[in-house]
Amino acid sequence: MHNEHTDQHFQLRIDTEGHIEPRDYMPEGYRKHLIRQISQHAHSEVIGMQPEGNWITRAPSLRAKQILLAKIQDEGGHGLYLYSAAETLGISREEMIEQLHSGKAKYSNIFNYPALNWADIGAIGWLVDGAAIVNQVSLQRTSYGPYSRAMVRICKEESFHQRQGYEIMAKMMNGTKEQKEMAQDAMNRWWWPALMMFGPHDKDSPHTGDAVKWKIKRESNDTLRQKFIDKTVQQAELIGLKIPDNDIKWNEKTEHYDHGEIDWNEFHRVIKGNGPCNKQRMDHHIKYHNEGAWVREAAAAYKTKKLKKEELVIG
């Protein structure tokens, strides 16, 4: 099956903007890259439920509680579509969860930061989902069909998340002195980690080569990061939030905002597992996964019993 001809055919399909579907031939590297990326994306959605879940029981109004619940539910739903998309590449959800627990599979670094006050819920929606959307909009054109289609669905919901996050920030900036302080505090803590979500500078990005050739990745880290900065700075100014970067300023020549240097030491420290919540997030996932084992076993046992009974009836 695998010969130069099929590889060429595969690349031709990609070069002409065709989608690759689960039953199509694909090089092993392409499959592996996608499994790594899609499962990481799925895990991010699921682990991302934790920092926001941290505020559900303290949501300050009935409306806020419903919006937050619905949003977290969406994230879980995104996790489901993405696990299904990854499953089309020949890996099971159980295996993906094992890889998450063993540390082989990663999730977005951003969720290793804590959600400390109610404005963090605003900041997560506005900045974190805002950054994710920039990346995901670009991924709607990714070459693997199931991933691309999952992105189209996900993008629709993410824009609602971003709006609700911004609404919380705007409301708090329009509120009491304490609320304004909470909002700025959240801004200060989430801004830089949000910029780090786009990954290292293009010159330092290890995975970019094949991913670009295969059109899994459509735009570079720095391009996407700049898009995010350009749209977000103005939104911050509009509600009176200060960007925690003294070097932010509009550059008339480039028609983009210039910004200060990202602290890559922090980025690498958190990726290596030494962020504020890495251990907590993983312990939480493992604990509840293990606690649920008896339920999954019981459901499987019941199913087997039922099938046997049906066979007896038919047999």
Next chain:
Amino acid sequence: METKNELYKYCLRLGDDALILGHRLSELCSKAPFLEEDLALTNISLDMIGRAQAFLKYASELSDNFITEDDIAYRRPENEYYNHLITEQPNGDFAHTIVRQFFVSVFEYHFFEALTKSKDKSLAAIASKTVKEVKYHMEHATDWVVRLGDGTEESHRRMQIAIEDLWMYTGEFFEMDYVDDILLSAGIAVDKSLIKEKWMKEIIKPLEEATLILPAYTHMQTGSKKGIHTECLGHILSEMQYLQRAYPDAKW
């Protein structure tokens, strides 16, 4: 309206059941045995918070004070909440979560079905919407009762413990006091004595199918109609009311 005070209290009771059990279920976000179930539980929670909002909003309209549904939800002292004691019980293991939901949802299904016939248009309208949601909650819980009861030895054991632990809180469902009586004679409230038999019949069937048995004890806990709760409620409220109490002038 002659029955306004009673109707106000009736709305608080119905709103508080949904508010407190909805809150309990919301605690489970990211903690379910698998992702689909996580979504199912938060979905039920979401239905319940929405229902709480509807009843408490109606209560705020009946009140003589200028208060909102959020004031009612977040600013009352513990002894002015009237949710059934079962709704505030901890999530425990998944068996406890399911058995609690099973007892409550089967009751609520029949209760709200009867309430759709209320002469009070607002109550009847909320009940019509609720009964559709609760039908799903009931099916979800019933399905799990059968699967876990008749699953493994371990799941059976856990389910039987949960039933023993929670059974004592089911007597409250059928209590009637002056509020119920006054509103019942006005054609507004539900006659809960008529629901008891239906409830019992409906819970026995899946329990039998799941080889689970009802406890031998008959003593039932009570108190919520008078605002007397278990120790659980205070902790729920101190968490739920935190921002509203800490920043009383803030709007969220």
